[in-house]
Amino acid sequence: MTEESSTYEFYLNGSLSGEERLAFDRRLLADQVFAEDFNRFREMWQLVQLAGEAQLRRRLMDIHAGAGAGREGGGRIRRIRTWSWLAVAASVIAAIGITWFLYERNVRPAELYAAHMQAYPAPDIVRSEDAAADPWSRFGELYAAGRYDEAHRLITTVTDDQAPAYMVSFYRGQCELLRNGGDPGAAIAAFDEVLRSDNDMHALAHWYTALAALKADDPAKARMHLHALLDGDGYKREQAKALLRAVP
Amino acid sequence: MRPVHSTNDEELIARLRSGTVEENTALATIYHTHFPTVAGYVQRNSGDRDAARDVFQDGVVVLYRHIKQGRFHGESSIGTYLYSICRFLWLKQLRAHGRLAPTEPDPEHLSDGPMDHAMEDAPRKALLAMFDRLGEACRQMLMLSFYEGLDMHTIAQRTGFKDEQNARNKKYKCLKSLRELIDGDPEAARWLEELRGS
Numbered sequence A: 001m002t003e004e005s006s007t008y009e010f011y012l013n014g015s016l017s018g019e020e021r022l023a024f025d026r027r028l029l030a031d032q033v034f035a036e037d038f039n040r041f042r043e044m045w046q047l048v049q050l051a052g053e054a055q056l057r058r059r060l061m062d063i064h065a066g067a068g069a070g071r072e073g074g075g076r077i078r079r080i081r082t083w084s085w086l087a088v089a090a091s092v093i094a095a096i097g098i099t100w101f102l103y104e105r106n107v108r109p110a111e112l113y114a115a116h117m118q119a120y121p122a123p124d125i126v127r128s129e130d131a132a133a134d135p136w137s138r139f140g141e142l143y144a145a146g147r148y149d150e151a152h153r154l155i156t157t158v159t160d161d162q163a164p165a166y167m168v169s170f171y172r173g174q175c176e177l178l179r180n181g182g183d184p185g186a187a188i189a190a191f192d193e194v195l196r197s198d199n200d201m202h203a204l205a206h207w208y209t210a211l212a213a214l215k216a217d218d219p220a221k222a223r224m225h226l227h228a229l230l231d232g233d234g235y236k237r238e239q240a241k242a243l244l245r246a247v248p
Numbered sequence B: 001m002r003p004v005h006s007t008n009d010e011e012l013i014a015r016l017r018s019g020t021v022e023e024n025t026a027l028a029t030i031y032h033t034h035f036p037t038v039a040g041y042v043q044r045n046s047g048d049r050d051a052a053r054d055v056f057q058d059g060v061v062v063l064y065r066h067i068k069q070g071r072f073h074g075e076s077s078i079g080t081y082l083y084s085i086c087r088f089l090w091l092k093q094l095r096a097h098g099r100l101a102p103t104e105p106d107p108e109h110l111s112d113g114p115m116d117h118a119m120e121d122a123p124r125k126a127l128l129a130m131f132d133r134l135g136e137a138c139r140q141m142l143m144l145s146f147y148e149g150l151d152m153h154t155i156a157q158r159t160g161f162k163d164e165q166n167a168r169n170k171k172y173k174c175l176k177s178l179r180e181l182i183d184g185d186p187e188a189a190r191w192l193e194e195l196r197g198s
Helices: A005-012 A018-030 A032-065 A085-105 A109-116 A135-144 A148-155 A165-178 A184-196 A202-215 A219-230 A237-246 B009-018 B022-044 B049-068 B078-096 B121-132 B136-147 B152-159 B164-183 B186-197
Strands: none
Touching: A005 A018, A005 A032, A018 A032, A032 B022, A032 B049, A032 B121, A032 B136, A032 B164, A032 B186, A109 A202, A109 A237, A135 A148, A135 A165, A148 A165, A165 A184, A165 A202, A184 A202, A202 A219, A202 A237, A202 B136, A219 A237, B009 B022, B009 B049, B009 B078, B022 B049, B022 B078, B049 B078, B121 B164, B121 B186, B136 B152, B136 B164, B152 B164, B164 B186
16 A cells, blocks of 8 residues: 555546546556556455445345334344444444433443443444355354344354354353343453454454443452543544443 | 335435435435336346346445446436446346347446446455455455445544544554455465456
8 A cells, every 4th residue: 555545546536637647548558666566556446346236235135025124123134234324323422422421420331331232233244155154144143133142142052154253252141141141251251352453443342441440340450441441542432421421 | 124215315325325224214215216227128138037126236336336436426317327337237248148239339338337336246256255354453444445435533533442543553453453364365466457447
């Protein structure tokens, strides 16, 4: 990736003007280093297009089958995990409002947990030919359907070649928080596995560890992970700030 | 899928560009409104209903891309545009199977079929599995940016980042991770190179 990346993107998505496009094409022919860098970028762009098409086809198959919802949830295959910005905005406002209200009342950590906990959307899974024999695909379906007890039992059978270990740990933690009689301590341990490996789910793991710690009545641990979010790349920063003010 | 009463093309295009939940209602409207016409055409021209479904879905994939990339502005109706794409794709299939003699050259604006047709099933699945290894947050970030074509401000709002700059930093990290995955798998790099040349 170079500083040219956004120009590459504009070229590939067709948003350069005719003149700019012509200049770009000329440079591709004249500058080998530029052409090589662009080709490396284009490979990534094409891979994302491929994944996007696969996702769109699943939605179209859902519509064709008359199974409905797709992105709106309840689809035959899986829920699509993209949240609408309206939903996100509403949840941020609601979370901050609820936190302020709870702060004023000087509430217990478990109440803060209940006010802020929202299930993380189901993983978007590329289904194998035989979904019934693929525990990770089946897990995604159960989780998306809110059947967390069954999902929790199944996730222990998912192997490394079916899904990355950190993602399995993350969803195991989710199930511990969401299932009946789940153990917040086990959830914290699962999220800790996510934090100990190199992956891009650290911010999510900090957020849910903080919530699990509140459920486990451990506000000191919750504060520690909320502070980690404030030091991070901006994910959930406003919610973390608001929650920190309310944690006893 | 709940019924959508308005089939105004401008509204459908706006919904598809929005990348919100509205997008699915627009897709469903397009599907229910225009599939019968395309199915009729394919079935009158040596195809069955499954072939009609496949070619219609290919057509929607192309239409979706053209709308996202601003290549379709509503100069003709969605129905006419989609029908032209599907007709072109179906004729191309018939020609490929020797059922139709080559005639006129492919219309340029319709000549880019779905990307996944350019490769075999096994490499496609392997590449998708590799993309899956990227992690949920990065997959979402790159899909919203590269496939949905949303700007960084909207992406930041959608993904819970404080501002555009934070979202941009995340996107940069995601691209780096994706590059590492590709570079770590020589076979994937070769498939992508083939895709590039197709």
